[in-house]
Amino acid sequence: MARGKVQMKRIENPVHRQVTFCKRRAGLLKKAKELAVLCDAEIGLFIFSAHGKLYELATKGTMQGLIERYLKSTEGAEDPKEEINMLKNEIEVLQKGLRTLLTPDLVAKYAMATIVC
Amino acid sequence: MARGKVQMKRIENPVHRQVTFCKRRAGLLKKAKELAVLCDAEIGLFIFSAHGKLYELATKGTMQGLIERYLKSTEGAEDPKEEINMLKNEIEVLQKGLRTLLTPDLVAKYAMATIVC
DNA sequence: GACTATTTATAAAC
């Protein structure tokens, strides 16, 4: 994001990857706290490093408490909801990829604009 | 963050709060995905809006799977003795670092030798 | 682990 765009793929250089992990992890935790404070939300966030180390944030109470709330709010429709969300995510990713390749006339030609229901 | 700094407290205007919630929630989810991809991390993130609506992201597998991993990695680590020992070790390391910097007369002057209980 | 040049995120205003 600075002094050069970043490619959205795994950083291969282990030193660069570790440095970026530290910086962005700190940034992510900060943003999560800010969202919770500014907008009165409750956030549970946990990050496993590639080597298995855990970093966590629970903006209210304990992570266990938030996890219980999460499980309660999802119980009853777990599997279908999970699958639907994963499929929606995949569609989103594919569509973003498509948009970068398609010119407006190609879109018109193949009517790709209606790819989404 | 733009056209004016933001005060780190709950946004009182409900419209502003809702708009900010949508924008920042999207930003937070994006940042989490980026961290996972760039640094080969696994992230579980769930957000309850002030009104109880759930937004979630699991960068690998399902949130249930990540929660299980989280619970495993934290179980057993709650032993107070374990944490006390780790903190004592850290203090020892820091003190050794200090001693390499302090000359005897500085130690005498500030009585740093008694910094630990 | 501090310093910029840049990119990104986003608050306010449409």
Next chain:
DNA sequence: GTTTATAAATAGTC
């Protein structure tokens, strides 16, 4: 939802 001016995050560097 789009735009735009500005604040924040951060990639590369030392």
